[in-house]
Structure formats: C-alpha cells, structure tokens
Amino acid sequence: MILSKGEQTRQEIVERARALAGEVGLEGLSLGVLAAGMNLSKSGLFAHFRSKEALQIAVLQRAIDHFIQEVIVPALRQPRGEPRLRRLFDFHLAWIHGNARGGSCFFMALTHEYDDRPGPVRDLLVRSQRDWYDTIARAARAAVEEGHFRADLDLDQFAYEFVGIGMVFQQVAKLLEDPRAEARARAAFETLLDHSRP
Amino acid sequence: MILSKGEQTRQEIVERARALAGEVGLEGLSLGVLAAGMNLSKSGLFAHFRSKEALQIAVLQRAIDHFIQEVIVPALRQPRGEPRLRRLFDFHLAWIHGNARGGSCFFMALTHEYDDRPGPVRDLLVRSQRDWYDTIARAARAAVEEGHFRADLDLDQFAYEFVGIGMVFQQVAKLLEDPRAEARARAAFETLLDHSRP
DNA sequence: CCCTCAACCGACCGATCGTGCTATTTTCTT
C-alpha cells in the first residue's frame, strides 16, 4: 500500500466533496453532510483539513486536475491545428454535459460564486480560467501555424468566442432544457471556424 | 398616500433584498441580515412574506422588472431592425456591467444556482430567460423584415450566440478583470451582425 | 509483537438559520 491511510481517506473525501460541490457550490459545502455521506464523524473529517477553505481549495484543485485529464489531455492526442481544436471543443461540451448530471459546469458556477468574493479560492479559480483561455489560444496559434487559420487571426478573441459558446450551451441545455442546445453550439462553433480560416 | 404603509415597507424590503441577493445569491439571502440592514425586526420583516421562498420570488420578479425597464424598454425606443438590436446589445452589456458592482448579472448567477434546484423560483427564472431569448429573436426577425438581415437567418441561433457573447463578457470582465472584455464583446457582436446580413 | 503516533470519534461551543406564537404599537376607517 503506497498511500497512507490518512492520505487515502483524504482523497476519498475530496472526491466526494467534488461531487457534492457540483450540486451546491463550494460555499454550500457542508462538513456535516459530507461526513454523514461517508462513514466519518464530522470532526474526523475536519481533521484532514484545518479549515473549510482548505477543503474548498483541495476540491477546486481536484476539479482542475479532472478538467485537464478529461478535456485538455485527450485533445492533445489529436494532430495540431483544426483537428485538435475540434476535439477540444467536443470534450469541452462533453465536460459541461457530464457535470450537468445534477450540477452545472464546476467552473462556470464558481465564476458567479466568487466573482465578488476575494480570497485564495477565487485566486485559484482565476488562475485556472486564465490557463484555460490560454490553452485555447495556443491551440488556435498552432492552427495558424499549420495554415488552417489565417495568419492575422486574433487568438484571444478566438478563445473568447470559443468559451462563450460553451457558456450559452450550458444555460440552454441545463436550465432551459432545450434539446437543440448542442446542435446550436456546434453550429456556432462551425461559424467561428469558418470565420477563422484563411 | 396611495401606498399603504405595509405595501411601501414591503417594496423597500424587496428592493434592498435585490441588492443583497446580487452579492450572495437568492439562496444566500438571510432574513436576519436583511432585517438588520433596515430598521426592522426579523419577525416583522418575515411577516410580509410567509416564507423565504415567497421573498425570493418577489425579489426575482423585481429583478425581471428592472431588466425590462433598463434593457428592453429603452431598446424598443430605437427604430426596428439593426439599430434596435445594437441598442439591445449595448443595454445588455451595461446591465451586466452595472450589476457588476459587487455582484454578477443576476440571471446568470441564478442560472447556476437553480439549474439543479427545482421549484417555483427556478420556474420563474426559466420563464424569464426564455422570454429574453424570444425578445432577441423577435428583434432579429424585425431586422429581417427591414431587410437588414438575410431572410434565411436562423433567429434562435442568432439569439443563442447573442446571449453567449454576454456571458463570456461577464466572466472576462468581472472574474478575470480584463479591461479588453468589452471591446472583445463588441467585436464578437459585429462579427455576428456581419454574418447575419444579406 | 509492541509501542507510538496518526487517525478518528463524540460531545460540545457560539452563532445563525427560517419560522412560529403572542403581545404591542401603528395605521386606517368610521
């Protein structure tokens, strides 16, 4: 056993908390409810993190890792340029849809939870979102280099509109429950791609 | 005095609660904090609404009314077609930016608060958002009729992308605090307009 | 195998939550 008992329990807590936070937000996390869900006393759980904020940060970091593993890494296995961008978009939609099961996309929900609540949690969130925009912009630059996109394309603008499509998709799919949400997202993305080509 | 004392107090409560909810959400509203902020006892305040949910609904309805007054009505004063759509977009950005003072756009925040929390509050939110998409689509249809937009334009798709731009704008402006957020939003909107023209 | 220390528990704290119930004060009607 490579993981100590404590570390193993800690990771189970974080994983469980991540699922719970998808439904109630990071602020809405309750140590009591969380402990009851596993076979743990509240204080036993609390001992693993010395504050609720530490738990929140651990959960957010875990979500970031998941996002990288489920969205970014698989897209990187595609050839540079447009194919990789398409996959990035696909996996992004899938991520939103997946987390859609009883909860919004983690990061979008947190955006509204923390855009006016300073602190380390917000800082980490901001950093992760900036990284996400950068990842998209870098993938777009690769597409430029491959000749798939025009040389004068505004990469940051591309990332901006890319993210925007994902955001409406989430609202239309999950709140408004419109089955055409995904088709609309893909149509919007095709338009964006067309507009980016030489 | 046309308003009874009770009704007047009630409206002051709702208005105050709307401001407070912009920072902490509808679920995060606290009757105690709210009452302390005005000169009212918690129970005195509570008596105006027979439940917290009733207060939440009143607050949401109030926000909807504000949105209509600040965004939709002034846009309707513009000539049909593209000018009206431009103003609709302008006022929409201004609304997001205005509510940005210590809080997100009310409706976007509520989207993530209630997309997995059924009940009357969510129902009202869904209705209001559907109305908003419809309003944009109707304005776009007018632009088609005026000959500003092509006849085969997908109106709902237009509304979809319209809203998406507003959503990224909010995140980039408020969470990421990027001063170019507004310019990017306008650039994206111009692209959308260009793509909609005959 | 045993001893040590990390891991965990149970009880408890003060605060705050939404919500009743019962006065008491204020407003409105006559």
Place this chain on the structure above:
DNA sequence: AAGAAAATAGCACGATCGGTCGGTTGAGGG
C-alpha cells in the same frame, strides 16, 4: 376620537453551521 385592522416587536424553537478539545483506537515501523 374610538375601535378595527394591519404592521411590527420580542422571544423562543429546533436545526445546522464551522470549528474546538480531550480522549480512544488502529495502523505501521522497530
């Protein structure tokens, strides 16, 4: 001005919150 009705205050309730503390237990290295 008086009486009915509405508005508000005071108080208490059960629940739940994040967090503390002293003790108990079980895992893991010697």
